[in-house]
Amino acid sequence: MKGYKFNRPWEGYVFLAPWITGFLCFTVIPMILSLYFSFTYYDIMTPPKWIGIKNYVDIFHDPRFYKSLRVTVTYVVLGVPFQLTFALILAVILKKDIPGVRIYRAIYYLPSLFGGSVAVAILWRQLFNKEGAVNKILALLGIEGMNWIATPSTALYTLILLSIWQFGSPMVIFLGGLKQISQDYYEAAEIDGCGKIRTFFYITLPLLTPMVFFNIVMTIINAFQAFTPSYIISGGTGAPVDSTLFYTLYLYIKGFRHFSMGYASALAWVLLVIIATITAIMFLIGKYWVYYDE
Amino acid sequence: MKKRHIRKLLFHVIIILCGLLMLYPLLWMLSSSFKEDVEIFQGVSFIPKKFTINNYIYGWKGVSGVSFGKFFLNSLFIASVSIIANIISCSMAAYAFAKLDFKFKNLFFSIMMITLMLPFHVRLIPQYIVFNKIGWVNTYLPLTVPKFFAVEGFFIFMLVQFMRTISNELLEAPRIDGCGTFGIYINFIMPLSMPALVTVAIFTFIWTWNDFFSQMIYISDPKKFTVSLALRMFVDATGTSSWGALFAMSCLSLLPLLVIFIFFQRYLIEGITTGSIKG
Numbered sequence: 001m002k003g004y005k006f007n008r009p010w011e012g013y014v015f016l017a018p019w020i021t022g023f024l025c026f027t028v029i030p031m032i033l034s035l036y037f038s039f040t041y042y043d044i045m046t047p048p049k050w051i052g053i054k055n056y057v058d059i060f061h062d063p064r065f066y067k068s069l070r071v072t073v074t075y076v077v078l079g080v081p082f083q084l085t086f087a088l089i090l091a092v093i094l095k096k097d098i099p100g101v102r103i104y105r106a107i108y109y110l111p112s113l114f115g116g117s118v119a120v121a122i123l124w125r126q127l128f129n130k131e132g133a134v135n136k137i138l139a140l141l142g143i144e145g146m147n148w149i150a151t152p153s154t155a156l157y158t159l160i161l162l163s164i165w166q167f168g169s170p171m172v173i174f175l176g177g178l179k180q181i182s183q184d185y186y187e188a189a190e191i192d193g194c195g196k197i198r199t200f201f202y203i204t205l206p207l208l209t210p211m212v213f214f215n216i217v218m219t220i221i222n223a224f225q226a227f228t229p230s231y232i233i234s235g236g237t238g239a240p241v242d243s244t245l246f247y248t249l250y251l252y253i254k255g256f257r258h259f260s261m262g263y264a265s266a267l268a269w270v271l272l273v274i275i276a277t278i279t280a281i282m283f284l285i286g287k288y289w290v291y292y293d294e
Numbered sequence: 295m296k297k298r299h300i301r302k303l304l305f306h307v308i309i310i311l312c313g314l315l316m317l318y319p320l321l322w323m324l325s326s327s328f329k330e331d332v333e334i335f336q337g338v339s340f341i342p343k344k345f346t347i348n349n350y351i352y353g354w355k356g357v358s359g360v361s362f363g364k365f366f367l368n369s370l371f372i373a374s375v376s377i378i379a380n381i382i383s384c385s386m387a388a389y390a391f392a393k394l395d396f397k398f399k400n401l402f403f404s405i406m407m408i409t410l411m412l413p414f415h416v417r418l419i420p421q422y423i424v425f426n427k428i429g430w431v432n433t434y435l436p437l438t439v440p441k442f443f444a445v446e447g448f449f450i451f452m453l454v455q456f457m458r459t460i461s462n463e464l465l466e467a468p469r470i471d472g473c474g475t476f477g478i479y480i481n482f483i484m485p486l487s488m489p490a491l492v493t494v495a496i497f498t499f500i501w502t503w504n505d506f507f508s509q510m511i512y513i514s515d516p517k518k519f520t521v522s523l524a525l526r527m528f529v530d531a532t533g534t535s536s537w538g539a540l541f542a543m544s545c546l547s548l549l550p551l552l553v554i555f556i557f558f559q560r561y562l563i564e565g566i567t568t569g570s571i572k573g
Contacts, residue, residue, distance in 0.1 A: 011475045012396030019387040019406070019450070022443025026417060027409055033420035044423065093309070100306070106559060107313040113551055114320065116504040118522040119544035122529060123323045126537065131335035133322050165316070172563050217411075225413050228506045232526065248507075251415055256511060261419050268415040275413055 038266035043259045055266035065267070067242045068250040069274075071156060075246065076223045079163040084215055086167040088208075091174035092200065105175070112168030120162075121232035125149055128158045149233060152243040159229050159244060170215045177211035178204070209290045217282055224275055227252070247271060320548075327542040334537050346538075350546070353539035357524060357531050358516040362543055365524040370550075372437050372509075372520060373502040377495045379441035380449055384494060385487065387444045388453030389479050393465070403454075410447040422511060436512045437502075449494045456490035457483060492561045496554055503551060521547045 013020070038055055040048035059065050094105050114120050127133050128148035135145030148154045181204065189199045205212075230238065230246040238245025238253075251271070255264030314321075326334045327349050329342040356362045390396070391403050425436045444450060464486075465478055473481065484491070506522045513523060525547060528540055555562065 007394045007396075007475045009396055012390045012394040012399065015386045015390035015394060015475075015479070016396075016402065018383040018442065019390075019444035020402075022383070022440060022445045023405070023409070026421065026440050026443060026445050027412070030417040030420035030424075033423075034416050034418075037419060044426070102559075104309055104313060105563065106555070108316060109563070110320070110555070111316060113500065113555055114504075114548050116501075117548065117551075118504075118506050118525045119323075119547045120319075122525060122540060122544055123319055126541075127319055127322070129335075133319075136335075165319075175563070221411055221413070225415070228504075231506070232529070235530075248415060252507075255419055256422075261423065265416075265419050268413070268419065271413050272416050275411070279411055 034265045034268060037262050038269050040262045041260075042262040042265075044261060045259075048262065051262070055263050056270075058263065059266055059270060064242065064245065064250060065270075068238070068245045068247045071238075071243065071245050072224060072226075072247040074156060075160055075163065075226065076220055078157075079160045080216070080219050080223055082164045083167045084170055084212070084219060086164065087170035087215070088174055088212070090167070091171045091178060092204065094171075095175060095178045105172075109168035109172060112166040112172075115162070115166035116228060118228060118232055121229045124158060124162050124229065125233050150240055152240045155233070155240055155243045159226075159233065162229055163223065163226070170219060173215055174208065174211055177208050181207045206291050210292060213282075213286050213290045217279060220278060220282075221275055224271065323541050324545055327538060327545045329538060331536060331538045334541070349536075349538035349542035352536065353528075353543040353546075357527050360516050360519065360524075362521075362524065362546070364517065365519050365521045366546075368434075368518060369503060369520040369522070372434055373499050375434070375438045376441050376502045377498045379438060380444075380446055380494055380498045381491055383442050383444035384446060384449040385453055385484065385491065386479070387450045388457055389483050391450070392454045392457035393460075393462075393478075393483065394475065406447050406450060410451065418511075425512070431512055432514050432518065434513075434518070437505075437508060441498075446498075449497070453487065453490050453494065456487055460486050489561060492558065496558050496562055499554060500551060 037048060039050060039052060041051050041054075042048035090108055094101055094108070111120075129135075130145070130147040130150075132145075132148075134148065138145040146154070148158050185203050185207070186199065189203055194202070225248055226246055227248040230244045230249050231252075234240075234244045234249075236249070236253075238249055247267075248271075251264050251267045254260045254267060321340060325340045325342060328345055328347065330344055330346055330348075333343055354362045356365065387406075391399065391406075421436070422431075425431055430436050430439075460483065465482055468478060468482060504522070505520075506526070509520050509523055510526070513519060516524075516527065519527065525540075525544060528543060
């Protein structure tokens with residue numbers, strides 16, 4: 001990372017000043033405060049009261065914490081692999097310059113564009129309702145549907161489906177990665193009589209591993225923080241019987257409904273540790289399978 | 295030869311069918327928004343038996359006496375300020391990282407990359423408490439002011455990637471002619487980074503427009519509600535009584551995103567690509 005070495009030493013800091021200020025005011029100080037709050041009882045009205053590690057002890061005895069963790073992990077474990085697999089398959093298919101390919105890419109990307117909105121969450125809630133369009137289609141096939149959103153055993157799966165539906169953004173990142181793979185490899189493979197499937201597994205996939213890695217890390221981190229769909233679909237409660245109680249929704253309920261700011265801060269730090277651990281493990285494993293072509 | 299044609303045709307048919315399946319929920323919502331309430335949950339047909347725009351008229355009236363037009367303006371306002379803030383602050387930081395030389399640069403850059411992965415919940419509660427103390431809650435300040443301080447690391451990263459591709463030789467000539475570090479930023483870096491800046495603007499718009507969590511936490515006055523908050527209130531206020539109007543407003547709320555997508559598709563798709571090179 002070489003600059004062009006003509007600037008005076010202090011000028012770099014001038015340009016970085018907004019970022020440094022923001023980093024201190026909106027990241028460092030809040031993080032220190034939230035770590036402190038996590039060791040206190042704090043309801044905003046009265047000053048924080050130091051209670052040591054009680055919040056953390058309580059968390060590990062809190063059935064709703066375990067429930068929300070289980071819901072979130074299920075969401076991540078079932079959602080992310082399907083999302084990325086679809087993204088990869090479609091990226092490979094839509095990589096070629098066939099007629100209409102831009103429109104196809106646009107169509108498959110569209111759900112990602114809208115997916116995070118309240119509007120789509122509302123739509124989803126209706127789609128899987130008792131009277132929703134999904135049941136109407138099932139009825140045509142002679143299957144009697146049910147209220148997927150209000151049934152504890154299925155509610156979470158509608159949300160997982162919603163996340164898989166949005167495979168467009170990782171697909172676009174894969175498309176970018178595929179464009180960077182030199183055509184020489186493919187020509188060589190063709191001369192050697194390598195079939196399409198073999199070409200994919202022996203050339204495309206290894207060279208794409210940096211993108212696969214990037215997508216896995218970012219998708220998992222984002223999935224752990226999903227909020228809007230579970231809030232809208234459950235009306236902000238995680239209903240039915242906590243089956244859509246995402247971790248962030250539970251944190252929100254604790255902090256902004258029960259005003260247990262100390263407890264919510266502790267929940268946030270547990271989330272940070274979980275995400276950091278998973279990311280660290282992924283980076284460690286990544287060393288063995290991510291291939292950097294340099 | 296003929297067999298190849300059939301295979302090609304089959305390929306397109308499958309792609310289109312799967313695409314339609316993907317779009318089905320959205321198309322269903324769009325067609326429902328033109329149906330009468332009683333008809334919405336009756337059949338699977340896309341074509342309304344009785345085409346009506348009443349849903350749009352009724353929905354536009356809004357909730358709690360505030361029209362949907364107001365909610366759109368509120369969302370647009372927050373999005374516009376965020377776009378300006380992100381473009382200025384993130385491009386400054388990116389310029390420093392990509393083109394300037396100073397002590398601890400690599401350390402700062404690593405820190406910036408780590409903040410990308412932090413869940414924002416560890417900052418959320420203290421931020422809320424401080425904003426509450428200084429009387430910023432129920433204003434747009436918590437949603438906009440931080441963006442003037444380059445808090446969106448993803449955009450800095452994307453711009454750094456882009457600015458690194460601007461050749462240093464190109465910048466040396468004006469430097470020799472006496473153009474200062476700031477002059478080069480304004481006259482060369484910014485114009486040359488235009489494609490990446492457009493991408494930043496588009497993503498800022500999409501993210502602000504779709505944002506729900508921070509808007510919900512900070513805004514409680516219905517007059518200040520954004521489109522996201524208004525839709526949520528609409529669900530609570532009308533319950534299951536007027537789905538048509540709710541769908542109509544949902545469709546309208548997605549319209550700005552669609553328009554941006556149609557006009558800037560290139561920036562959107564290529565933008566993500568440049569941002570993740572050697573991620």
